[in-house]
Amino acid sequence: MIKKLDNNLRGPSEHNVRDQIVEAAAEYFSRYGYEKTTVSDLAKSIGFSKAYIYKFFATKQAIGEVICSNTLSAILKAIDEAMVGSPTASERLRRMFKAVVEASSQLFFEDRKLYDIAASAAGEQWQSCTLYQEQIKKIILEIVHAGRESGEFERKTPIDETVNAIYLVIQPYGNPLLLQHNLHLAEHAPMILSNLILRSLSP
Amino acid sequence: MIKKLDNNLRGPSEHNVRDQIVEAAAEYFSRYGYEKTTVSDLAKSIGFSKAYIYKFFATKQAIGEVICSNTLSAILKAIDEAMVGSPTASERLRRMFKAVVEASSQLFFEDRKLYDIAASAAGEQWQSCTLYQEQIKKIILEIVHAGRESGEFERKTPIDETVNAIYLVIQPYGNPLLLQHNLHLAEHAPMILSNLILRSLSP
Numbered sequence: 001m002i003k004k005l006d007n008n009l010r011g012p013s014e015h016n017v018r019d020q021i022v023e024a025a026a027e028y029f030s031r032y033g034y035e036k037t038t039v040s041d042l043a044k045s046i047g048f049s050k051a052y053i054y055k056f057f058a059t060k061q062a063i064g065e066v067i068c069s070n071t072l073s074a075i076l077k078a079i080d081e082a083m084v085g086s087p088t089a090s091e092r093l094r095r096m097f098k099a100v101v102e103a104s105s106q107l108f109f110e111d112r113k114l115y116d117i118a119a120s121a122a123g124e125q126w127q128s129c130t131l132y133q134e135q136i137k138k139i140i141l142e143i144v145h146a147g148r149e150s151g152e153f154e155r156k157t158p159i160d161e162t163v164n165a166i167y168l169v170i171q172p173y174g175n176p177l178l179l180q181h182n183l184h185l186a187e188h189a190p191m192i193l194s195n196l197i198l199r200s201l202s203p
Numbered sequence: 204m205i206k207k208l209d210n211n212l213r214g215p216s217e218h219n220v221r222d223q224i225v226e227a228a229a230e231y232f233s234r235y236g237y238e239k240t241t242v243s244d245l246a247k248s249i250g251f252s253k254a255y256i257y258k259f260f261a262t263k264q265a266i267g268e269v270i271c272s273n274t275l276s277a278i279l280k281a282i283d284e285a286m287v288g289s290p291t292a293s294e295r296l297r298r299m300f301k302a303v304v305e306a307s308s309q310l311f312f313e314d315r316k317l318y319d320i321a322a323s324a325a326g327e328q329w330q331s332c333t334l335y336q337e338q339i340k341k342i343i344l345e346i347v348h349a350g351r352e353s354g355e356f357e358r359k360t361p362i363d364e365t366v367n368a369i370y371l372v373i374q375p376y377g378n379p380l381l382l383q384h385n386l387h388l389a390e391h392a393p394m395i396l397s398n399l400i401l402r403s404l405s406p
Contacts, residue, residue, distance in 0.1 A: 157402065181378070181381055193368060199402075199404075
């Protein structure tokens with residue numbers, strides 16, 4: 001059962017109501033799928049009127065965006081945590097790639113229904129998705145930059161090309177639309193692809 | 204209109220009838236989709252009895268396998284032709300990658316409905332598909348081997364790992380299930396990924 005939200009909101013600020021709607025919607029979508037659910041279904045299940053939900057979110061996608069953004073933030077956090085204490089840029093790259101695959105597999109596929117939102121977001125290039133892709137490229141850029149500074153990596157190739165190429169190698173394991181067909185490789189691929197990338201970076 | 208086959212087969216051998224069924228089925232599938240079509244639909248459209256088709260093919264998939272195998276052979280032929288006259292192993296690798304993407308995009312997506320068979324084949328790992336993947340790996344192995352012999356490529360990494368890694372970089376642009384989400388990259392990605400692979404191969 002989806003937990004009904006307390007309709008007699010005395011204390012909570014509008015900010016809290018938004019959070020409550022998002023939390024209830026995430027649970028509902030992950031159970032019944034994002035595409036098939038309407039705002040009416042959602043309103044009914046959490047005990048709010050449709051109009052009340054529309055006070056906080058203009059569209060279903062707006063709710064989906066927040067859920068998606070939270071999920072992608074969790075992946076970015078997992079990547080950050082995985083990289084803490086890496087002694088070299090090479091090691092940071094390895095840990096980053098591994099964390100992308102592990103966190104994405106877990107968050108998109110452990111509960112298959114959350115895949116639904118992620119797939120819509122990736123397919124329709126929602127803003128949360130575009131921002132996430134930029135963040136990943138930024139992390140790659142920082143790693144390549146650090147490795148070039150320390151002399152670990154070659155400096156001849158234009159850095160944008162290097163970053164783009166690495167991003168393209170990683171994205172089939174981060175984009176849920178591609179990852180769904182690559183889950184059987186999720187164990188093995190990050191290691192041998194990290195090795196290939198690192199050979200390509202050697203000075 | 205699907206062209207009806209000549210039902211009064213006087214001259215043609217059984218081999219020719221098989222070919223005629225495959226040809227008509229390819230046209231039918233590419234128009235109406237593979238998944239939705241039954242052998243009955245197919246039989247009706249080409250003017251044979253269902254029983255007569257079953258004389259030649261045990262299942263719909265058996266017909267699909269031949270169509271798929273023909274398509275994949277066409278891609279392998281395009282790759283071979285693209286590589287003819289390459290002066291170096293590096294150049295062969297570039298041409299191979301480009302040909303995989305171009306031929307796959309054309310054959311799977313130019314007529315969207317043929318994607319249907321290719322997707323079933325890739326998703327269910329039909330035999331034609333597995334054989335194709337082995338052929339691609341064999342081509343990569345030959346290129347890497349030649350490049351190592353000529354001194355173009357490094358020899359330290361176990362050759363199987365090198366071949367597997369290159370295969371993993373290429374497959375998002377050859378496997379139709381992945382390629383459908385990468386078509387917007389089909390122009391740009393093969394070049395910058397070939398550059399990355401070749402940097403990784405440098406001695």
